[in-house]
Amino acid sequence: MSGNFADQSAYSTSGMQGRRRGKHMRSNSEGIVTSNAQPIGDVYISDISISPTTELRLLEAREDERRQIARDLHDVTAQLLLELEFALNTINNDDGPLANRAMVSAHDVISKLQSQVRCVSYLLHPPELSRYGLERTLESLALGMSERSGIAINFRSRGYRNDIPSETQMTMLRIAQEALMNIFKHSQSDHAEFHLYCNCNWICMRIRDFGIGSRAKAAIESGKGVGLASMRERVASLGGVIYVRAMERGTAVTAFSPLSSNRAGLPRSKPQLVRVQ
Ligand SMILES: Nc1ncnc2c1ncn2[C@@H]1O[C@H](COP(=O)(O)OP(=O)(O)O)[C@@H](O)[C@H]1O
Ligand SMILES: [Mg+2]
Structure with a gap:
């Protein structure tokens, strides 16, 4: 847990109400959470809702990504x-x-x-997933990016499992690349947090910076950016969800993907968000 619940951007579950420095909590649109909520970074999360998407939209998203790489260069x-x-x-x-x-x-x-x-160029050629697995690859990506950009990135992982499907691993890696690229290109932040969390139902990744998020709120939440849109398409193709929020201090990208036990039909709770006030 990041321990920064005093921050305006901190979130928690209704189940945690009152336990955290006596602060009052209420829901808003970012969140996710039920009684089995787990802390990841500055939020609590629980099961995710599954929404189907078409293969065509995913292919289009990949095409858009290629165009975006050219534009980035x-x-x-x-x-x-x-x-x-x-x-x-x-x-x-x-x-x-x-x-x-x-x-x-x-x-x-x-x-x-x-x-x-x-x-x-580093973000376009990240460490090899097949060689190192998702957890080490993401950690190494965060570290490598930190060294090259001068942005201090604090990486933390909890509950990592070795049975995460390769498609899910690849998707999480692509999202991490784009989120880090956005921090580098847009955030003006000198530090960031990268949290990975797994349980038996899902994998969650939260990447946040402490930059100009609130000033870029319209651009971030318009849904028009190719990078953010392709993150959404990718995670939706796995039956997951992603939340991108411009906060008072910085921007947070939180991506969830169900793991096989969840896909197999365990009861799923509807996402809802509760924010510490
Ligand atoms: N971490 C961030 N901090 C500040 N602004 C951001 C951040 N991430 C995204 N944005 C804003 O959201 C817009 C859309 O992002 P994105 O879809 O990745 O497109 P692109 O990076 O190609 O501009 C960006 O142009 C930028 O204005
Ligand atoms: Mg981008």
């Missing part, structure tokens, strides 16, 4: 290259203080470019 570099060109032109045409400033700016742009290329 373009976006992260094009703007900076333009700045670099501008700085070099200034250095060419001036030999006074302007040129000195342009030189500093050129070095700054180059180091940003290096960091962006390292982060984007």
Whole structure:
């Protein structure tokens, strides 16, 4: 448990009401939870609802993802290259203080470019799932991303099981890549949390940052972004759900997928969310 229930973004279950620093809790739209709720990061979770989706939508989502990769490669570099060109032109045409400033700016742009290329290429080629399994792969992804981006990422895992279907593992990895890419590209956060939690019914992954989420609320919750949409498609194809929320401090992506025992027909509870006030 992250222990940050004093934070505005902390959530809990109605079953936990009153046990947490005497705070009052009520439901809102993010959540999930029933009496068997378990803490993961700053929320509590329980069983998930299953919603079918079509193979076609999944294929479309994958196509969109490819287009997005191309756009990411373009976006992260094009703007900076333009700045670099501008700085070099200034250095060419001036030999006074302007040129000195342009030189500093050129070095700054180059180091940003290096960091962006390292982060984007790393996220596109994550550690091998088949070799390390999901838990170690995600941990290594978080660590590798942290080293390359300078964003401190705290990884925690509880209840990991070795029988998670490979399709589920792949989906969780793709979601983690996109969520980390978003933190790097958009959040302006200098730290993040990455929690993985499994029980006999489901696997849950929660990745949150502490950046400009509230300012990006409209973009995040509009449902128009390709990256966020493809996360939804992927997890829905497994019968899972995903919640992406812009909070007062940062953004949280929480993805759930049922495990085989849940798919086999155990009673499922309807998702509901309760938030610590
Ligand atoms: N962690 C985040 N912090 C701040 N804003 C975010 C974050 N994640 C997503 N966003 C916002 O949501 C938008 C949609 O995200 P996404 O679907 O991944 O598209 P893309 O990353 O290609 O812009 C982003 O353009 C950005 O404005
Ligand atoms: Mg994105």
